[in-house]
Amino acid sequence: xxxxxxxxxxxxxxxxxxxxxxxxxxxxxxxxxxxxxxxxxxxxxxxxxxxxxxxxxxxxxxxxxxxxxxxxxxxxxxxxxxxxxxxxxxxxxxxxxxxxxxxxxxxxxxxxxxxxxxxxxxxxxxxxxxxxxxxxxxxxxxxxxxxxxxxxxxxxxxxxxxxxxxxxxxxxxxxxxxxxxxxxxxxxxxxxxxxxxxxxxxxxxxxxxxxxxxxxxxxxxxxxxxxxx
Amino acid sequence: xxxxxxxxxxxxxxxxxxxxxxxxxxxxxxxxxxxxxxxxxxxxxxxxxxxxxxxxxxxxxxxxxxxxxxxxxxxxxxxxxxxxxxxxxxxxxxxxxxxxxxxxxxxxxxxxxxxxxxxxxxxxxxxxxxxxxxxxxxxxxxxxxxxxxxxxxxxxxxxxxxxxxxxxxxxxxxxxxxxxxxxxxxxxxxxxxxxxxxxxxxxxxxxxxxxxxxxxxxxxxxxxxxxxx
DNA sequence: CGCCGTATTGAGCGCTCTCAAGCTAGGTGG
DNA sequence: CCACCTAGCTTGAGAGCGCTCAATACGGCG
Numbered sequence: 436x437x438x439x440x441x442x443x444x445x446x447x448x449x450x451x452x453x454x455x456x457x458x459x460x461x462x463x464x465x466x467x468x469x470x471x472x473x474x475x476x477x478x479x480x481x482x483x484x485x486x487x488x489x490x491x492x493x494x495x496x497x498x499x500x501x502x503x504x505x506x507x508x509x510x511x512x513x514x515x516x517x518x519x520x521x522x523x524x525x526x527x528x529x530x531x532x533x534x535x536x537x538x539x540x541x542x543x544x545x546x547x548x549x550x551x552x553x554x555x556x557x558x559x560x561x562x563x564x565x566x567x568x569x570x571x572x573x574x575x576x577x578x579x580x581x582x583x584x585x586x587x588x589x590x591x592x593x594x595x596x597x598x599x600x601x602x603x604x605x606x607x608x609x610x611x612x613x614x615x616x617x618x619x620x621x622x623x624x625x626x627x628x629x630x631x632x633x634x635x636x637x638x639x640x641x642x643x644x645x646x647x648x649x650x651x652x653x654x655x656x657x658x659x660x661x662x663x664x
Numbered sequence: 665x666x667x668x669x670x671x672x673x674x675x676x677x678x679x680x681x682x683x684x685x686x687x688x689x690x691x692x693x694x695x696x697x698x699x700x701x702x703x704x705x706x707x708x709x710x711x712x713x714x715x716x717x718x719x720x721x722x723x724x725x726x727x728x729x730x731x732x733x734x735x736x737x738x739x740x741x742x743x744x745x746x747x748x749x750x751x752x753x754x755x756x757x758x759x760x761x762x763x764x765x766x767x768x769x770x771x772x773x774x775x776x777x778x779x780x781x782x783x784x785x786x787x788x789x790x791x792x793x794x795x796x797x798x799x800x801x802x803x804x805x806x807x808x809x810x811x812x813x814x815x816x817x818x819x820x821x822x823x824x825x826x827x828x829x830x831x832x833x834x835x836x837x838x839x840x841x842x843x844x845x846x847x848x849x850x851x852x853x854x855x856x857x858x859x860x861x862x863x864x865x866x867x868x869x870x871x872x873x874x875x876x877x878x879x880x881x882x883x884x885x886x887x888x889x890x891x892x893x
Numbered sequence: 894c895g896c897c898g899t900a901t902t903g904a905g906c907g908c909t910c911t912c913a914a915g916c917t918a919g920g921t922g923g
Numbered sequence: 924c925c926a927c928c929t930a931g932c933t934t935g936a937g938a939g940c941g942c943t944c945a946a947t948a949c950g951g952c953g
Contacts, residue, residue, distance in 0.1 A: 859902080
């Protein structure tokens with residue numbers, strides 16, 4: 436039921452694999468992972484309406500999180516891909532601040548926060564790991580505040596290349612989201628993303644073919660990105 | 665040495681006050697707070713150079729965190745005021761990603777992360793609180809991604825009014841930082857902040873007198889802010 | 894009292910937006 | 924099998940918001 440091999444690279448794996456023995460591991464999984472479910476493309480992740488209860492782990496696929504502003508416009512807050520954990524931002528307020536929609540068919544593990552807290556209990560190693568995981572989350576969006584459009588898109592592409600299943604030394608990958616969504620996330624219009632892709636292509640920084648991206652000149656792209664962290 | 669009354673509203677207070685009895689509390693403080701020190705205005709907070717070791721709590725005053733990009737330009741990442749905890753973002757990478765500078769004379773409590781982790785140990789209540797605290801940190805910058813200049817500044821002013829010591833139902837406070845710094849943080853120029861202050865003043869949303877701000881029409885300001893969270 | 898950092902205000906420019914028109918690719922049905 | 928259909932992408936033209944540069948005013952601090 437739970438394929439251990441597809442879990443090895445998951446951020447949440449340490450919390451599932453608290454026991455060395457696999458049989459015990461499976462037992463633990465059943466206590467931490469409340470359920471697994473699969474959603475098709477463009478479906479809303481069903482969060483409990485009233486209160487925060489669960490964390491969610493992307494087992495495969497990808498989602499975007501977003502708000503709807505008072506003019507009805509979507510405002511994308513983040514993307515989550517295979518092995519990443521969603522829901523930390525909901526802990527403090529005790530409710531889900533964001534909606535989430537799948538970008539493609541997506542398998543999700545639902546983690547009971549209460550069971551998760553129980554698991555932490557006196558396991559100091561897991562305590563450290565969760566602090567590290569949430570700390571990492573604090574730095575995910577760092578580049579969103581960079582000034583120029585080129586800079587943000589360069590950062591975004593490098594970020595994606597590191598987080599998505601990639602071939603050729605992590606330099607080739609498929610965009611899981613539309614130009615419009617990228618623009619929304621980076622506070623640019625979809626048209627601007629198109630134009631920047633064309634410009635990057637002309638300058639031989641990347642190749643673009645529909646959704647397929649290949650980073651051709653990582654050094655130059657990093658210069659544009661002005662990566663600090 | 666440690667004035668308990670000035671600590672009551674501190675985010676970190678639960679971790680200092682783990683014992684009901686005050687004498688025991690003082691004992692605990694000594695094990696959690698490694699040292700306290702005071703910095704004058706515009707001084708750099710002395711982080712350990714090589715590796716992450718400590719969290720820092722602002723006991724009084726205020727600081728800004730920032731990066732320097734490869735053109736030497738400052739990029740402000742956040743402001744921290746009395747009772748707020750600094751350093752969570754450094755846990756994952758094991759080093760300080762940001763510099764920090766005081767905005768005014770500032771008292772700081774230095775918390776040994778190792779001692780802090782030890783304190784968490786088997787105290788499940790503290791474990792929950794630290795997750796909540798870090799979760800809260802994930803939502804602090806939410807409004808930075810809003811689109812228009814007016815929107816971001818309105819959010820910023822409301823945010824400040826809730827975080828700073830304020831009079832008159834939290835509607836009057838003193839800006840601890842320059843217009844330039846506000847602009848840098850909100851990805852606007854200092855001149856634009858000036859112009860927006862003037863515009864807000866004309867529209868009777870706020871009053872501005874040097875550093876003193878008073879929110880005159882919170883409802884309208886919130887409409888502009890388009891507060892969702 | 895004079896100095897220097899900070900704030901205000903104006904003029905002109907440029908990046909990114911919006912609006913709009915084609916284009917492409919993939920899916921559907923006859 | 925092919926024509927159509929639709930959503931997403933590309934590209935162009937014009938407009939507007941916020942930037943830069945610059946001049947002036949203010950105010951805290953020595």
